[in-house]
Amino acid sequence: MAKIIYHCYGGSHSSxxxxGIHLGLLPKGRTATGSELLKVPHFDQYNAVTHGRFRFVGRDRYGNEVYVLGKRTAGPDVNVLLERIAQLFDCREEICPVDTTFPINPLMVSGGFLSRGLHLVSLGRPIVIFGTQIAYPFLKDIACNVVKGFHGDHMPKSCHSINNERLLALYVCAENDLLTMLLAGRHLYPESGDQELLNWAADLSFSGKIGSLLYLGKADGYEHYLIGAGKQPDIIAxxxxxxxxxxxxxxxxxxIVQSQISPSLLLLIMRKLLKCINRGQGLSQLERILLNRYMGKITESASNIKLSILEGILD
Incomplete structure (x- = not known):
């Protein structure tokens, strides 16, 4: 059966x-009352630790599993991210990500912040409930459209038995993250000189946008990819x-490979400024000087990643 994932900023209100509407826990013919909303698992129960985690809500009448996800500012491209991972293992039908961000209104934002962010539940919860009730017709339409897409004979293939011999290493790469590109390159080309590797990274056409995917090559039996993480690499990982x-x-x-090498503030600033000035064509001399300081750490980290992959203990 399919895994249906409703996702929003905190994973506690719109999603x-x-x-709840999808599962029949909330009414479809009218707007839910405050007490009805509060009975739905996870409603207004935001905690930062749950960001990036799938939380189970229930099974629908077709047996599909329904989850909610808090993605912070990752945006609607989370749909692309999840679908591409499923496609890589030939099981796209098994996952159904649903973005519920657009119906969110200022009352939901402010009420949610007061209730969960500042722990002023008695003040914030009535506001977020009222905001949710305003957004309710839009959320109902989203859920009902998802339900219509499933039928009793919908039986997606299981990834457990499909293409499970394929070996992939995904390097989680944020926007303008040359260090992760260099780390992946060092893993693929351990004998390359530092300047050669810098040239290789500079020639890559990769935005780092969430869900973007770039095949780099094969090493140690694994296909190596960069996968875009936008400005939320920790959440995406x-x-x-x-x-x-x-x-x-x-x-x-x-x-899942996430670099532990943190760029300096100077490198981040220079990368953004120089990218605008030279329109992203190649590396400036200043960037090369700054990046050269990281090459030792990159080589050491790539060696550790290679060993961890071979030992099956990477993440």
Whole structure:
């Protein structure tokens, strides 16, 4: 059966409401009352630790599993991210990500912040409930459209038995993250000189946008990819690990690589400024000087990653 994932910023209001409507926990013919909303699992129960985690809400009448996800500012491209991972293992039908962000209104934002962010539940909860009730017709339409897409004979293939011999290593790469590109390059080309590797990274056409995917090559039996993480690499890394487990993809078949090398503030600023000035064509001399300081750490980290992959203990 399919895994249906409703996702929003915190995973506690719009996504939970849509999931509740989908499962029949909330009415479709009218707007839910405050007490009805509060009975839905996870409603207004935001905690930062749950960001990037799939939380189970229930099974629908077709047996599909329904989850909610808090993605912070990752945006609607989370749909693309989840679908591409499923496609890599030939089981696109098994996952159905649903973005519930657009119906969110200022009352939901402010009420949610007061209730969960500042823990002023008595003040914020009535506001977020009222905001959710305003958004309710839109959330109902989202959930009902998802339900219509499933039928009793909908039986998606299981990833557990499909293409599970494929071995992938995904390097989680944020926007303008040359260090992760260099790390992946060093893993693929351990004998290359530093300047050669810098040239290789500079020639890559990769935006780092969430869900973007770039095949780099093969090493140690693994296909190596860059996968875009936008400005949320930590959240995206968590989501990737969650979807791996949800789709029953063996850990050895899908390695998630997240660089532990943090760029300096100077490198980040120079990267953004110089990219605008030279329109992203090649590396400036100043960038090369700054990046050269990281090459030792990159080589050491790539060696550790290579060993961890071979030992099956990467993440």
């Amino acid at each position: 939970v409401t849509a999931a 968590k989501i990737l690990k969650e979807v791996r487990g949800l789709l029953e993809i063996p850990q050895v078949s899908l390695c």
